[in-house]
Amino acid sequence: MSSSVPIQPADGVVRLSVDCMGGDHGPSVTLPACRAFLAAHPQAELLLVGRGEALAEAKAWPRCTVVPATEVVEMDDPLEVALRRKKDSSMRVAINQLKAVDGVAAAHACVSAGNTGALMAVARYVLKTLEGIDRPAIASVMPNQRGGFTTMLDLGANVDCSAEHLLQFAVMGSALVSAVDGKAEPSVGLLNIGEEVIKGNETIKRAGELLRQAAAAGQLNFYGNVEGNDIFKGTTDLVVCDGFVGNVALKTAEGLATMMTTFIKLEFGRNLLTKLIALLALPVLQRFKNRVDHRRLNGAALLGLRGLVFKSHGSADALAFETALNRAYDAARNRLLDRVHDRIIATLQAMPAQTGEPAPGDAGDKVASAAQAA
Amino acid sequence: MSSSVPIQPADGVVRLSVDCMGGDHGPSVTLPACRAFLAAHPQAELLLVGRGEALAEAKAWPRCTVVPATEVVEMDDPLEVALRRKKDSSMRVAINQLKAVDGVAAAHACVSAGNTGALMAVARYVLKTLEGIDRPAIASVMPNQRGGFTTMLDLGANVDCSAEHLLQFAVMGSALVSAVDGKAEPSVGLLNIGEEVIKGNETIKRAGELLRQAAAAGQLNFYGNVEGNDIFKGTTDLVVCDGFVGNVALKTAEGLATMMTTFIKLEFGRNLLTKLIALLALPVLQRFKNRVDHRRLNGAALLGLRGLVFKSHGSADALAFETALNRAYDAARNRLLDRVHDRIIATLQAMPAQTGEPAPGDAGDKVASAAQAA
Numbered sequence: 001m002s003s004s005v006p007i008q009p010a011d012g013v014v015r016l017s018v019d020c021m022g023g024d025h026g027p028s029v030t031l032p033a034c035r036a037f038l039a040a041h042p043q044a045e046l047l048l049v050g051r052g053e054a055l056a057e058a059k060a061w062p063r064c065t066v067v068p069a070t071e072v073v074e075m076d077d078p079l080e081v082a083l084r085r086k087k088d089s090s091m092r093v094a095i096n097q098l099k100a101v102d103g104v105a106a107a108h109a110c111v112s113a114g115n116t117g118a119l120m121a122v123a124r125y126v127l128k129t130l131e132g133i134d135r136p137a138i139a140s141v142m143p144n145q146r147g148g149f150t151t152m153l154d155l156g157a158n159v160d161c162s163a164e165h166l167l168q169f170a171v172m173g174s175a176l177v178s179a180v181d182g183k184a185e186p187s188v189g190l191l192n193i194g195e196e197v198i199k200g201n202e203t204i205k206r207a208g209e210l211l212r213q214a215a216a217a218g219q220l221n222f223y224g225n226v227e228g229n230d231i232f233k234g235t236t237d238l239v240v241c242d243g244f245v246g247n248v249a250l251k252t253a254e255g256l257a258t259m260m261t262t263f264i265k266l267e268f269g270r271n272l273l274t275k276l277i278a279l280l281a282l283p284v285l286q287r288f289k290n291r292v293d294h295r296r297l298n299g300a301a302l303l304g305l306r307g308l309v310f311k312s313h314g315s316a317d318a319l320a321f322e323t324a325l326n327r328a329y330d331a332a333r334n335r336l337l338d339r340v341h342d343r344i345i346a347t348l349q350a351m352p353a354q355t356g357e358p359a360p361g362d363a364g365d366k367v368a369s370a371a372q373a374a
Numbered sequence: 375m376s377s378s379v380p381i382q383p384a385d386g387v388v389r390l391s392v393d394c395m396g397g398d399h400g401p402s403v404t405l406p407a408c409r410a411f412l413a414a415h416p417q418a419e420l421l422l423v424g425r426g427e428a429l430a431e432a433k434a435w436p437r438c439t440v441v442p443a444t445e446v447v448e449m450d451d452p453l454e455v456a457l458r459r460k461k462d463s464s465m466r467v468a469i470n471q472l473k474a475v476d477g478v479a480a481a482h483a484c485v486s487a488g489n490t491g492a493l494m495a496v497a498r499y500v501l502k503t504l505e506g507i508d509r510p511a512i513a514s515v516m517p518n519q520r521g522g523f524t525t526m527l528d529l530g531a532n533v534d535c536s537a538e539h540l541l542q543f544a545v546m547g548s549a550l551v552s553a554v555d556g557k558a559e560p561s562v563g564l565l566n567i568g569e570e571v572i573k574g575n576e577t578i579k580r581a582g583e584l585l586r587q588a589a590a591a592g593q594l595n596f597y598g599n600v601e602g603n604d605i606f607k608g609t610t611d612l613v614v615c616d617g618f619v620g621n622v623a624l625k626t627a628e629g630l631a632t633m634m635t636t637f638i639k640l641e642f643g644r645n646l647l648t649k650l651i652a653l654l655a656l657p658v659l660q661r662f663k664n665r666v667d668h669r670r671l672n673g674a675a676l677l678g679l680r681g682l683v684f685k686s687h688g689s690a691d692a693l694a695f696e697t698a699l700n701r702a703y704d705a706a707r708n709r710l711l712d713r714v715h716d717r718i719i720a721t722l723q724a725m726p727a728q729t730g731e732p733a734p735g736d737a738g739d740k741v742a743s744a745a746q747a748a
Contacts, residue, residue, distance in 0.1 A: 229629030255603030
């Protein structure tokens with residue numbers, strides 16, 4: 001393992017730093033979630049970051065340390081405020097806990113429900129990106145028809161991506177799925193508008209070429225192109241796309257899910273008879289709801305940084321926030337940071353050697369120079 | 375009205391040409407749909423295009439003419455085959471009916487369930503694009519939470535779009551909504567990853583600028599940026615995006631809808647008790663299903679060509695194909711071709727004059743030169 005990555009938990013304790021003030025609800029949601037999480041994870045420890053008076057009740061909890069932070073990044077604070085003015089914010093202090101001093105950091109992963117843009121900017125500023133990564137990305141999961149989850153990235157951190165960025169997303173995403181879902185070689189799909197390799201714009205076609213090269217070098221389990229419907233079919237474990245497309249797909253899905261559940265409620269609430277039928281159907285409808293419950297999917301990973309940062313939905317309730325804590329815990333316990341680091345270096349080193357020729361254009365140059373730097 | 379656009383129906387008869395052989399099912403779907411359509415539209419006439427023996431039963435129908443075509447473009451035929459080899463295909467012959475000879479065409483609009491790529495390529499080759507339009511686009515409708523429909527384009531014809539293309543899409547889409555849905559000034563949203571004007575990549579930001587200019591010139595009812603969930607909220611009548619993003623959003627929505635209906639069926643089919651509840655809930659579930667029935671949404675418009683071409687889903691049943699015929703009929707009856715032509719010319723002429731200064735960069739040059747050409 002490279003010394004440039006903070007040491008991750010070996011067998012023992014996993015320590016998470018939690019921005020207790022972030023999100024729409026702050027401690028009224030984060031504290032109950034932390035307590036439930038601690039009860040379920042005897043080997044976990046928490047650093048609870050925020051205003052002392054707001055976290056008073058947690059001071060007596062076992063395996064907990066309150067870390068004071070006097071400021072709070074509000075959901076509508078501009079990036080500059082989060083980054084330059086509120087230097088003692090709970091978000092910033094929570095991320096600071098991941099910073100390695102002599103190779104050791106206070107926490108193994110951080111969870112915040114704060115503003116996504118601010119969280120990414122502060123995390124990037126404090127932690128910096130990993131070797132071989134140009135841009136961090138945001139990864140999250142969607143439910144699929146197989147009853148499992150499809151991981152998808154980037155979901156909005158990068159509006160313009162090169163083919164090399166998409167390759168890096170594929171490698172980081174594979175590391176995430178292997179760490180959190182326990183799949184050794186997750187299958188990777190490149191989001192496109194058709195299955196054939198000739199489909200898509202120039203960037204997508206070049207990304208497909210790079211992904212095939214990485215697969216040929218034994219570094220990726222590349223399935224090929226996938227389309228929007230494949231996310232929910234569960235055709236591949238991982239779907240890779242640029243942040244603009246990923247964000248549109250995610251929000252389109254959220255919008256449709258909201259519309260469909262609204263229509264179901266509307267039809268069952270139409271009159272006394274339909275309401276009675278709804279009462280009878282309640283257990284069935286509840287099981288349906290559980291299948292698509294976004295609270296079970298909460299906790300997006302900010303990948304490519306020198307530290308593990310997880311982002312909870314701002315509107316998360318305690319159950320949803322606990323899911324985000326669980327995901328951060330699994331990622332840290334399974335050494336996600338090492339996995340991302342090792343995979344990206346291995347991919348960069350393997351590709352030019354195994355393909356026998358440099359990749360075309362600046363792709364080759366970039367890959368080669370990054371491999372040299374490694 | 376410019377003489378460069380084939381004459382559209384005044385008050386009287388609307389004549390559609392129908393590719394009866396296209397789609398997964400051919401005449402077994404298209405003929406019953408045509409018969410139902412004729413019964414519902416006493417002022418409509420149909421040109422039924424295909425192999426004589428396959429259309430024999432229709433020869434006796436009133437207000438119908440069978441136009442022979444010996445070949446069929448298969449769903450998996452490469453573009454070249456559709457374009458260069460099958461010159462007597464039902465698709466090609468149906469589109470030929472839109473070609474103006476001395477300003478008069480045999481049909482006012484054409485409907486086909488054939489391969490989208492082939493249909494667009496043949497239509498573009500045969501008909502050419504309208505003055506002021508660089509690229510044709512594909513527009514379709516999605517249901518929204520208000521109980522209405524949101525029109526969206528482009529859905530896959532153009533994988534790389536400039537800001538000027540997106541402006542043209544907005545103008546063409548506005549003409550479509552005004553013609554088919556009867557809204558004089560439909561509101562237009564630009565699909566983005568946030569509402570603020572600083573969001574998105576450079577192309578999107580420039581497109582936003584052009585759309586604001588067009589709105590200032592009184593040519594568009596521009597709402598501003600919208601996000602993926604706004605499609606189903608019904609925030610705007612029209613959502614504009616490039617073909618890559620549009621296609622991903624459309625297929626993501628299709629995939630999620632399929633998954634959710636699969637889950638509903640699965641939970642109601644779990645055991646004898648849930649099946650009994652499903653029987654009771656059947657009318658409610660049926661009304662829910664009707665709300666999101668994609669057959670009611672069938673019939674995408676190929677906009678920007680010198681002729682009205684509508685694309686049915688390849689897998690359409692007779693009800694869905696009839697919906698596509700209805701949409702084509704409404705578009706022709708309400709002179710969609712004139713509307714697109716007039717709006718695009720008016721926009722190009724109005725923008726530089728009304729803003730008082732040329733738009734920045736090549737946008738301004740293009741708009742100016744197109745306005746001169748008009």
